[in-house]
Amino acid sequence: MTTAPAEADSYVLPLPGPDTSVVLPQWISQGNTHPNARYRDPVWPLAPLIDNPFKELEALHWRNCPAPLLAQLKLVTWTMINGQLRPTFAKRRGVSARTRGSAGEMGENSREWMRLARWLHKQGITDLADCTEDQWRAYVAHRWDTGSMSHESAKRVCSRLTLLWAFDQLSALPAGISRPPWDIEGDGDFVPAADGSSGQENSTEPIDPQVLGPLLVWAIRLVEDFADDILTAWSEKGRLTDKVNATEPTPEGIAALTELLLPQVRSGAPLPSNRTRQPGALALTYIAALTGATRQQVSKFGSRHGLTEVVAHRPGPCPLHVPVAGRINGRPWREYIDFYEAAELMRHLGTAALIICLYLTGMRPQEVQAMRAGCCPDPGTDGDATPRRHLIRSRHFKNVINDDGHPVSAGEDRGIPWVAITPVVHAIRVLERIVAQDELLLSAAHHDFQHGRGHHGALKKTTLNRRIEDFVVWVNQEAEAHGLPEQVVPADPHGAIRMSRFRRTLAWHIARRPGGLIALAIQYGHMRTVLDARTSSGYGARSRRGIHSVLDVETALAAADTAAHLRDRVAAGEKVSGPAARRALTAAATTPRFEGRIVPRTFAKKAAKFLARDGVVLYDNPDSFLICAFKHDNALCEPDSGETAPRQYACQQGCGNAVRTDMHARQMREKADEIDLKASLVPEKLAKRLRRNADHFRKMADAHDATAQTAEALT
Template identity: 40%
Template sequence: MTFALQLPLTPPAPDAWIVDPDTVPEARRELIPRYGDKRWSVLALTQNPTVADDFIYWSWFPEPFREPMRHAAFCLINYPVTMGFVFQHGAPMRSKLSSGRIYKTVHHWSMFAQWLADRGIMQLAAVTQEDLAEFASYLGKTRSLARNTAQSHLIALSRLHHFGVRFLPVPQQLVEPPWLTEGVDDYLPAASSKGENGYEPISPATMGPLLVWALRFVEDFAGDILNGIEEHRSLSAAARALQRRAQPGEAAAFSAYLEALTASGEPIPVALGEQWGKNAIPGVYLAAKTGTPVNTVYNVLKNSRWRHYMQANPGPCLLETPVTATLGGQPWHEPFEFASFPTLFKHLVTACFIVLAYLTGMRPAEVLALESGCCPEPEGPQDGAGKHLIYGRQFKGAKDEDGNHLSAGVIREAPWVAIPQVVTAVRVLERFVGDDEMLFAAVKHDARTVNVRAGRSLSLATISNRVEGFIDWVNDYAEGRGRDSEVISADELGRVGIARFRRTLAWHIARRPGGLVALAVQYGHMRTLVSEGYGARSRGGIHDLMDFETARSVAEHLSDVHEALQDGNGVSGPAARRLIHSAAQGHERFGGMVTTVRQARSLLADPTLNVFENKRAYLICNYDRSKALCHPSRSGKSETPSLDRCRSTCANIARTDSHAGQMREEAARLKAQATSAVVPQPIADRMRERAEALNALASQHHTERITIEKGSG
């Protein structure tokens, strides 16, 4: 059936397509719903490979509103809003929406329709501006929605009004919302943290071992797992090739195979484990191993003789792939078992995602959309001085020439810098997928969704759940092998998810000396290359997040110092007076809290507030580039100190009473350790020297410390 644009006020026929098939890629045309369907899939409206399988269910709507809002949704999908409407709402408004935003808009309409029905209002034309104002209050005060979410609801109603006036009969038109003429601010809850800054970093106790285990999978275990999955695929393919009617003699041949097992007392391979039931028949495995059709395997094993023998003598379905990698000097895994092996491969894919998402700073959708060949071998200095680069798509902010969202995304102008561990993760995935395929293609990594996710990646929800499954597997594995110290601790804020990786990376880069990703340093690999790569290619990357976390750290240090001074503590060092002044100014302006990128930029732009704590050296750097000894030339453009190159004679150094206390504690620990009989004498001597130096610095601090009068600013 061809698609024809309907006249205003006239809804389409029930069997009409909801969108012109010629505007949809051929692979997705079968997903286009009919106008009268009970549910509409939005998958045909997007080319983003990561979108969820969302459906608009018309049962959401009370009956009086169902058909008017179905017609409005059709108009929302097919017609842009007028430019006057766009200008009325300002820069955030788009003339046409993405599939995800269409889904949310119609969902917002259903919530509004139910709210009306609960109040006995059964027609859109009966809604007054006072009703809309009451609904806006309901969103904030009763539903306690965040400001951005409440605004999304109000914009959805603005669109409903707009399309009603243009395309719907008068009884189905919504009155003009009051916020279109009066401004939306008075109808919204108070502002709060938004965007990526609203996600809390993953705790170090969780992120540390999670990254270590992900890297173990990618760097150490991947070879074994990839070899095993190739054997698994080969066996599965052999079994599929035998899906035919049994040939004469095949049942007898399989029975002879079983006779040979019983004669030698060998077990019959079965699918072991609670998830398979008690001694389930592994039809695919036995079919591939014996060349017998699967149906014949099942039929023969139904014989009571073999069934009883199988129950009494069960054996594993082992792959021939050897386990070559080790952990702690022992094979990292027992021989691989056929039925459970796909789960192990799934965890390898998840580990690759964790490495890519955390160590590049990509957004989850950007990782999932990467394609084979995205990380070519560097050709020379023009590709980042020999560094590997990753070329991929970005979806956030991808717009066409009219400012509308491009669901397919756009190629990112500045590629991501890839450190060696990231390159390894890409190469692992490339071994499994074909050329020009997505690294996380659903048809390769999720057999359940082959028919509905062709040409698409694993969904965001699926990979998020797999991260939690990876953590559970690792913890069971570690506890089962007596490696309790390597268990991934539960994060106090709940699920790790996938959206928190970018924020966590920025947090660690901003808060570790020298911009190191400290969690990876403990694994012995990465150093300043990470932050250098981001600094050089910040456009569209995580530069704002890094600034945000750096500013939060600075604001917290300043406020802590200010409060300590108010409590009678002192500060020493060449930069002591500057630190006291900076702490007072920073505390007055920010109160120890930075909640927006704008605040972060304001703080970092003020040279008097450039305060960075170096916990390893027990000091605070009140950074002044012209005096910094960590940058000897002092002619560069570094806006932050290199805290891994602190010099004791630097004019930017200041210490607090807390630092002095920490130095004495460390000195006492070193002295106690030096007395141990197992410590070699030269090392013990160095420990005592270090302890004496720390005690001397602590004594110097108490001699030279400066305090302020209690209550002064």
């Protein structure tokens, strides 16, 4: 009698050999041409797993792993790269757990494992099997002591270490590392206490309004006023450079150099200088283009006549002979564009378009990076000749998985498009003039204006963040040069301006600045209308996900702040007027106060539920000097069916949702005084109109004083 052979475990991979591919073919998508490596190689690129054009190409460097533990760690890492966890393992860890991670997650896992290996080696441990419960406990205690580690970050570290044990179980030759104790007991006793910090986008601080205002003004100015000048100058620079590259040395070139440069030297005039290099560099390419000489001829001529010393003391411009049409306050923004300035201006133009797209669409940074030329075609018209909205059709990446539940690096086409308002369309059109059709709008190859190195994919996050910082420096230089101190971008109190902050800032301004304390205020109001449509014809997201959840969170926080401020003012003795005064006081008394800015993952659903309470949510409208106790059926701003917030930019006098306090009355009188002051400085016809407006504010303030009541009288 014979025994049937045991069925092979499909989750355990065969043992790799020295020449085995690091990434097996079944995990490499069609069209991915990144180089693979062999098992014995000292560097393992994870690029064959990366189809995302804006992701950094991960690689694992085995020099960072101590030699005694190298073989064991290599095997478990290879198993992670090419295998997948058992579904039972993932199921026990919640709905978000996956049997296979992304390339970025694999890289983070492996680097954490190498960090553990280095610590074990220092403890004299040379076999993963000797990493017992005591070592696990000691390691995480050491890990938290090496620097500030938030609660969420520590949980991620514990999860990565658990995966080391899990994938070791699936390797063809398990090292026998023990199961971490937190996987048995829970991580509550192993990680630092929660301090409210998290990596979720809702906890990201919005950009300060005083920062965003001038930043957006200059971004739109570049795209709409200066783009033609910059693109024309860049084209001319390219033409001249190509001309120089094709030039052959001739005696006529030397003669032209003599005729151009020596009279300037004798007269004491400045010489054309390449200011992008060390001070005093002769503008070789520019001079060659002017004279028909080669760069080598210009260089030798300069050395022979001592021009390097001359240009160091008398550096001069290299003007491109192209028209400058852009204006600031009615005056040309440049007398000319310099040959060596064109690349910098192109970089800032691309950054300006990026800022507009990030802020005025609500797209995530990676979704903006994934846009391609042609993604926002001009729409047709409906049967009544009404123009349709511009729509952006592109890819999204968050939580995109395949049928097996594995992350899809390339993302997927978004089923519902984004809506593009006019400034965004202009920004996309500018980017389309920089790249070829169907190319990524932020292609690294096309946007490397200085060096033209032909990098793969889109510009990466670190590069774009650095370009935003450079753009701010340039803006402030321009504002000073043009005498516009009010358009200087101040330092943001919450730190550097990063791409991740724009999306939250859009929601912040829609919820808190409906009438406009910064540029494009009316567009914010229209954006809320678009975002609240929640249909396939509006801004795209299924149900209330995506930007809707961010908007709901910020709106709920703003409404809670409004209720708290109303409570505080009434408690201080202020009176209240308006048809919705009694309802507003009841709502203020029952609305929770949010202390701090902690916004956990679960708050988005709570925010949506909070905002759905028709009639008891309070919205501050500082431009109309009132609070809106929004009740859909009473609203004169004509909100669409299903909207949970007013169209604050369309606030109407006499609305049944209006509430005013004594503070609003004081503000209206102050506004009236301000308008009267302006009226004294303008022609009489305009002054009469301004005074009528001031009288209107005073009448509304008087109406409040005549009808206002205390909280005790109303409740």
